[in-house]
């Protein structure tokens with residue numbers, strides 16, 4: 650399809666790009682903005698490695714046409730890392746917990762897992778283990794580190810609550 654201008658916000662900054670509106674948001678982020686933290690897995694909405702937040706909702710970016718992000722806010726894993734850095738840390742507390750709890754094996758699923766967990770904790774700062782499992786149910790980990798991932802999210806929730814309290 651003919652390229653058109655698409656204006657939106659990425660990680661808190663205004664973005665403008667000429668692109669085919671049928672291109673996936675996943676490709677737009679990786680190829681046009683070099684935001685390669687968002688991973689490409691199945692390309693059909695089944696693995697969750699491409700998860701980003703679109704106006705605060707976790708979505709599979711491989712299924713979102715670029716034209717649909719016009720006027721919207723996109724948050725990627727790079728934005729989450731930067732949020733941690735702005736608070737004087739190397740990374741976001743969620744990412745820190747993933748490392749500390751051994752929830753990163755090959756790491757391919759990690760950005761998508763973190764984004765799903767981020768969306769959960771934003772809406773529900775103190776989730777139950779079941780709620781964590783539900784939130785990451787669309788994210789596949791081929792290394793099967795689900796238990797550690799669940800623990801990492803619960804630990805991050807605790808840390809983030811303590812910091813606020």
Ligand code: FES
Nearest residue numbers: 690691692697711
């Ligand atoms: S690459 Fe998007 S869900 Fe698998």
Ligand code: FES
Nearest residue numbers: 754755758790791
């Ligand atoms: S850590 Fe390897 S896919 Fe999850």
